[in-house]
Amino acid sequence: MVTPLLAAEDVRKVYAGGTQALRGVSLAVGPGTVHGLIGANGAGKSTLIKIVSGVEPATGGTLRWRGEPAAWDSPAGALAAGLATVHQHTPLVGSLSVLDNVFLGTQTRLRWDAGAREAELARLCERVGYTLDARRQVDTLSVGARQMVAILQALTRDPALVLLDEPTAALSPTERAVLFAAIRRLRGQGTAFIYVSHFLDEILELTDQLTVLRDGRVVADRPTAGMSKPDLVTAIVGARLAAVEEPPEPAARQGEPLLEVAGLGSPGRFGPVDLTVRAGEVVGLAGLLGSGRTELLEAIFGTDRSATGVVRVAGRALSGHSPRAGVRAGLALVPEDRARQGLLRDWSLTRNVSLPYLPSLSWRRLLPDRRREEEIADRAVADLGIVTGSTEAPVGSLSGGNAQKVVFAKWLYGPAKVFLLDEPSAGVDVGAKADIIGLIRRLAAAGKAVLIVASEFEELLGACDRVLVLRRGRLTAQRRAADTSLHELTALASGL
Ligand SMILES: Nc1ncnc2c1ncn2[C@@H]1O[C@H](COP(=O)(O)OP(=O)(O)OP(=O)(O)O)[C@@H](O)[C@H]1O
Numbered sequence: 024m025v026t027p028l029l030a031a032e033d034v035r036k037v038y039a040g041g042t043q044a045l046r047g048v049s050l051a052v053g054p055g056t057v058h059g060l061i062g063a064n065g066a067g068k069s070t071l072i073k074i075v076s077g078v079e080p081a082t083g084g085t086l087r088w089r090g091e092p093a094a095w096d097s098p099a100g101a102l103a104a105g106l107a108t109v110h111q112h113t114p115l116v117g118s119l120s121v122l123d124n125v126f127l128g129t130q131t132r133l134r135w136d137a138g139a140r141e142a143e144l145a146r147l148c149e150r151v152g153y154t155l156d157a158r159r160q161v162d163t164l165s166v167g168a169r170q171m172v173a174i175l176q177a178l179t180r181d182p183a184l185v186l187l188d189e190p191t192a193a194l195s196p197t198e199r200a201v202l203f204a205a206i207r208r209l210r211g212q213g214t215a216f217i218y219v220s221h222f223l224d225e226i227l228e229l230t231d232q233l234t235v236l237r238d239g240r241v242v243a244d245r246p247t248a249g250m251s252k253p254d255l256v257t258a259i260v261g262a263r264l265a266a267v268e269e270p271p272e273p274a275a276r277q278g279e280p281l282l283e284v285a286g287l288g289s290p291g292r293f294g295p296v297d298l299t300v301r302a303g304e305v306v307g308l309a310g311l312l313g314s315g316r317t318e319l320l321e322a323i324f325g326t327d328r329s330a331t332g333v334v335r336v337a338g339r340a341l342s343g344h345s346p347r348a349g350v351r352a353g354l355a356l357v358p359e360d361r362a363r364q365g366l367l368r369d370w371s372l373t374r375n376v377s378l379p380y381l382p383s384l385s386w387r388r389l390l391p392d393r394r395r396e397e398e399i400a401d402r403a404v405a406d407l408g409i410v411t412g413s414t415e416a417p418v419g420s421l422s423g424g425n426a427q428k429v430v431f432a433k434w435l436y437g438p439a440k441v442f443l444l445d446e447p448s449a450g451v452d453v454g455a456k457a458d459i460i461g462l463i464r465r466l467a468a469a470g471k472a473v474l475i476v477a478s479e480f481e482e483l484l485g486a487c488d489r490v491l492v493l494r495r496g497r498l499t500a501q502r503r504a505a506d507t508s509l510h511e512l513t514a515l516a517s518g519l
Pocket residue numbers: 038039040042043044062063064065066067068069070071410411419420421422423424425450452
């Protein structure tokens with residue numbers, strides 16, 4: 024048998040607060056293979072990646088590298104041994120060129136020799152089968168191209184194993200295809216990968232072997248061939264499977280227009296756009312990355328102050344474009360980017376969830392009403408299946424997907440009439456996706472209006488009554504969800 028490149032044996036992790044994130048995890052990654060790592064939010068994937076890459080120490084167990092006990096205790100040490108990590112948001116310096124970013128932190132002679140660096144970049148591009156303009160400023164690149172810069176950066180150290188943590192979360196379908204081609208090519212040259220993703224189709228398409236974690240334990244470890252999506256879902260969510268298969272609740276009777284947008288535009292971004300969402304209705308915006316979908320939501324909410332046109336909520340025109348006017352009129356925006364969503368990491372889940380409603384929760388608007396706050400927090404945990412030891416634990420100790428659910432919960436239980444949801448299930452696991460769709464349907468059933476952006480059109484079909492297609496900043500088509508298909512939406516959004 025070939026000695027695994029990396030082997031984890033009975034790895035355990037107990038965090039300072041007492042959370043047992045890993046309860047004895049073993050896995051082996053062979054050279055030149057792509058190893059999928061999947062599991063529900065909070066299952067322990069990031070913790071395992073952090074331990075393997077030297078960011079966090081394990082509390083117990085052994086890591087082996089090429090058969091010997093791994094001798095690193097920092098990311099730099101792991102990198103020197105041949106193990107590189109590419110995060111979803113690898114920090115790049117936007118104001119520098121592609122060339123400078125790729126060789127950022129390189130200590131060899133390449134650092135000083137621009138000619139040699141260009142030649143090396145060309146060689147790396149050849150290896151991944153992707154061309155990048157060496158002199159282009161990184162700020163001006165698409166998300167996908169930036170991801171590729173991060174991968175090239177990792178490759179400068181010629182790693183034997185690359186850890187990819189949700190690398191496609193922000194990529195368009197085309198960019199995804201380019202990334203997959205690059206991974207396959209590198210695998211052909213002997214590089215191994217650990218690939219963490221919530222996209223099960225990707226796991227099935229790309230990986231050779233997969234490990235499923237649940238509650239800090241390995242519940243499946245086997246070759247990918249022969250596995251189906253339902254197999255994966257069962258392994259990931261276990262007993263929560265039933266919730267996934269439930270069809271959405273039937274649409275409520277739709278009422279009066281709650282959100283009306285007329286001639287809304289923003290120079291260079293999108294528009295003009297007209298649309299209406301009625302009480303009890305869920306409307307989806309299907310558009311590819313760069314279509315202007317996020318920009319449109321932000322302009323409706325009021326974040327884009329250069330926007331022109333009219334936004335009406337419950338028949339009343341907003342005075343000017345500002346988030347304050349938006350919130351006052353009854354709009355809620357759940358943005359995609361967690362980093363910008365103002366979760367206070369040191370505060371408890373309870374305080375974070377009730378943050379937007381403190382005035383209405385306060386006793387005579389002076390004292391926070393603890394009981395009401397706790398009620399909302401408990402409801403959020405139950406509705407969204409948030410995995411946490413306690414609602415009083417700091418939000419910073421939650422896993423990424425669970426923090427995302429807290430962001431969602433923040434807006435859910437308040438007085439808003441119109442919900443603008445940007446990628447509501449980004450980063451959440453397959454079970455929670457179903458919970459969130461269920462919740463969106465319940466909002467509609469309670470007479471709210473919901474407008475959703477999601478890159479996974481399947482999700483729009485599952486949640487929406489009606490889907491609008493946004494292409495290059497304009498609405499180009501409209502379909503009832505019941506009368507269209509994934510295929511048709513994809514074709515319309517890409518202009519085929
Ligand atoms: N720094 C920390 N302090 C305390 N507990 C933590 C910390 N980081 C993670 N945890 C806990 O460890 C468990 C595993 O979290 P981890 O981030 O590894 O999950 P994950 O599988 O990566 O989830 P996701 O899909 O949501 O990113 C969770 O219960 C989480 O709350």
